[in-house]
Amino acid sequence: MPPESTALNLAVAEPALGPLPRHVAIIMDGNGRWAAKRGLPRLEGHRRGVEAVRRTVRAAIGLGIEHLTVYGFSAENWRRPADEVADLFGLLKRFIRVDLAQLHANNVRVSVIGDRPALAEDIRLLLDEAEEITCRNSGLNLVVAFNYGGRQEIVQAVRRLARQVRAGELDPEAIDMGTIAAALDTRGIPDPDLVIRTSGEMRVSNFLPWQTAYSEFVFLPDLWPDFDEDTFRQAIDQFRGRDRRFGGRSAKAL
Ligand code: IPE
Ligand code: IPE
Numbered sequence: 001m002p003p004e005s006t007a008l009n010l011a012v013a014e015p016a017l018g019p020l021p022r023h024v025a026i027i028m029d030g031n032g033r034w035a036a037k038r039g040l041p042r043l044e045g046h047r048r049g050v051e052a053v054r055r056t057v058r059a060a061i062g063l064g065i066e067h068l069t070v071y072g073f074s075a076e077n078w079r080r081p082a083d084e085v086a087d088l089f090g091l092l093k094r095f096i097r098v099d100l101a102q103l104h105a106n107n108v109r110v111s112v113i114g115d116r117p118a119l120a121e122d123i124r125l126l127l128d129e130a131e132e133i134t135c136r137n138s139g140l141n142l143v144v145a146f147n148y149g150g151r152q153e154i155v156q157a158v159r160r161l162a163r164q165v166r167a168g169e170l171d172p173e174a175i176d177m178g179t180i181a182a183a184l185d186t187r188g189i190p191d192p193d194l195v196i197r198t199s200g201e202m203r204v205s206n207f208l209p210w211q212t213a214y215s216e217f218v219f220l221p222d223l224w225p226d227f228d229e230d231t232f233r234q235a236i237d238q239f240r241g242r243d244r245r246f247g248g249r250s251a252k253a254l
């Protein structure tokens with residue numbers, strides 16, 4: 001048995017870190033500002049943003065994260081000039097074409113959330129293919145939120161359930177939180193434990209409003225193209241130091 005003083009020293013050491021997050025969701029913001037700071041076109045910021053996605057996927061695999069959701073294009077991003085929208089679509093297509101084989105080789109499962117029917121056929125087919133090719137992989141689940149809007153997702157879910165009620169397949173009284181979760185694009189994926197947003201903005205921008213009801217948020221000043229494994233680890237350490245209560249009493253309460 002250790003002497004009592006050792007036990008006391010342990011008690012005042014760093015507080016124990018909680019578990020790793022199973023699901024990390026990232027609002028990858030600040031590509032435009034990264035480029036503007038350097039006098040470069042916004043497209044260059046978006047290109048470097050794709051590099052940051054690659055680094056983040058590698059880091060997530062290394063850390064043993066189960067689900068990583070990245071916000072690539074919001075339902076509101078259509079408000080941007082057409083040339084920037086075209087650039088963002090071009091980069092997604094390139095990312096899938098260039099990276100899919102390697103993601104697959106790394107046992108990554110790719111899932112896509114967002115309004116796919118509204119997208120052009122070439123991009124829709126690429127996204128379908130990425131899901132089909134990787135659907136039996138058992139490693140990291142990389143969830144790409146593209147043309148995604150959380151409120152739009154809820155609207156679609158309500159319509160789906162309403163149709164089932166009209167067809168007599170669903171009793172309105174039987175609808176519970178599980179029914180709604182199962183009608184969302186994220187069905188089967190656990191809620192994010194941790195949401196990271198880069199670029200210093202402290203808002204949610206229509207990202208997973210239902211699913212993040214009890215997520216922990218970490219807002220970082222770094223611009224997305226500068227995000228790396230170190231920044232990722234720091235965000236995860238912040239998360240691991242948090243006291244998640246879910247409305248209950250702190251496990252640390254005396
Ligand atoms: C994030 O960077 C990428 C997308 C939203 C698609 P931004 O393009 O929003 O960069 P800022 O916020 O203008 O710096
Ligand atoms: C959120 O970033 C969307 C993505 C990261 C894809 P925005 O840059 O579009 O968000 P707002 O407009 O600043 O809220």
Ligand code: MG
Nearest residue numbers: 029030031032
């Ligand atoms: Mg932005």
